[in-house]
Amino acid sequence: MIDLVSPLKAIDALVPGPIELAVSELPSLSPAQELARTLGADPTAVTALYTLVTVGRERVGSIVEEAKPLLLAAGRDLFDIGADFLRSAIRIIPSMFLPIPGARAKALAELSVLTFSALAQAKQRIDNLAQELAPLVLQLSKVGTEPVAELPPPVLEPTATPSAEPVFTPSSHETSSNAQGESAVQAALTQLGTPYVWGGTTPGVGFDCSGFTQWAWRQAGVELPRLAEEQTIGRPVAHNELQAGDLVVWDGHVAMYDGNGHIIEAGDPVSRNPLRQTNMGMAFKGYYRPTG
Incomplete structure (x- = not known):
């Protein structure tokens, strides 16, 4: 066989x-x-x-x-x-x-x-x-x-109704002079690429989200509270009133508007991303303009 x-x-x-x-x-x-x-x-x-x-x-x-x-x-x-x-x-x-x-x-x-x-x-x-x-x-x-620090920027969790988020189109008055806000943004931009560190407040070494915005606004002469949800100081502003330096605040996260349709935030690492109102399911608290 x-x-x-x-x-x-x-x-x-x-x-x-x-x-x-x-x-x-x-x-x-x-x-x-x-x-x-x-x-x-x-x-x-x-x-x-x-x-x-x-x-x-x-x-x-x-x-x-x-x-x-x-x-x-x-x-x-x-x-x-x-x-x-x-x-x-x-x-x-x-x-x-x-x-x-x-x-x-x-x-x-x-x-x-x-x-x-x-x-x-x-x-x-x-x-x-x-x-x-x-x-x-x-x-x-x-x-x-x-x-x-070598991973891509955070992947954001969409809300249940993503279509409700406003589409941002910068207008001329939104890039107008705002000395302290502009100063805070310029300081923030120097930290692009800084790693995420929980509780971090040190430029070039590591930031968490609220430590980053606190440090940037400190360079502009304004002292912010330490926690993200407490940085709702100053005047609440509408979406169409946004200026450079305004804070975008959630329960548990905060970012800074750069004046040109984007935000700067301490993700991993500090990065510049399109303006949004969603952040992994966190409650959105609004836009706030710190004052000295």
Whole structure:
């Protein structure tokens, strides 16, 4: 009995299976933020961790998508190797029954060589696949272990009704002179790229959100309270009244309007982002203009 099934099973066992990425949705931050407000704590560290996990999930998903075509290509090649083996074996088998001395022995030898060759090709294809996947495996090994400062800016959680957020279009009076606000913005811009540090208040070393706005406005001669939700000092302003230096305040986060449709904030790192009213589900408190 000629065993053609075992080589085919061996090749089939090498075919990579499909990747199924089943990652449950992250829980809402709202309970943690509410608890922080109740206890008088700063929830910024929790939101930073939430962002880190969110970014990690997105990176894993992206890497998996890059791997899928490589796995599919390897599977097709292994199928072709098995099919070629079977076609060649079928051509050799009839010669085993020829009434010629030594025909059977010759055919068995050819089948043995054919089997060895097919399995060697299959193994080489899997080795090639491992080399192709090596850069992606390296990327996976770094997810969650890279320094926080090297991660992309925080991924913001949309509100239930994102369409309700106003679309900002700067107008001429919104970039008009506002000496203290402009001074605070200029100071803030010097800190772009500074890492996020919970409780941080040191320029060039690390800031948290409220430590950053407090430091920037201090350079303009105005002293702000330390916590984000307490920096609602001065006059509340409407969206269409925004000027450079005005604060954008949430329960647990604060940023500074730059006068040109963007905010400067201590994310990871300090960065300049489009003006928004959403921030990971936090309650938006409004816009405020500090006064000396």
